[in-house]
Amino acid sequence: MSAPESGHDALAWWAAGLTMLVWSSSYPAITFGLRAFTPEELVVLRFLTASLCFAVPVALGWIRLPPRRDWPAVVLLALIGNVCYQLALCTAMTRISAGSAAVVIALVPAVTAV
Numbered sequence: 001m002s003a004p005e006s007g008h009d010a011l012a013w014w015a016a017g018l019t020m021l022v023w024s025s026s027y028p029a030i031t032f033g034l035r036a037f038t039p040e041e042l043v044v045l046r047f048l049t050a051s052l053c054f055a056v057p058v059a060l061g062w063i064r065l066p067p068r069r070d071w072p073a074v075v076l077l078a079l080i081g082n083v084c085y086q087l088a089l090c091t092a093m094t095r096i097s098a099g100s101a102a103v104v105i106a107l108v109p110a111v112t113a114v
Helices: 007-024 026-033 039-059 068-092 098-113
Strands: none
Touching (some): 007 026, 039 068
């Protein structure tokens, strides 16, 4: 017999489930967004939305910004790791289906390991 779940375990499962739901819905949401916006506009909209979501925790001090000396590296990594990826994904999704894009992205860890 296993021990009953604690409140933290249940919260972790709910958080994981919500993350999976939101993450998996991003591909159909991008497809929907591309009906009204160009890939570049959609990427800007996504980053503005994310920035607004983080503005309150940063303003309240819940999330601290890195030291100023680290900002150039953070900006460079953000451009390479996020902006380029999002632009490539949104541009690709103008040519392929959401399901195909999801499969390709899901295969990245396996291909990287090989």
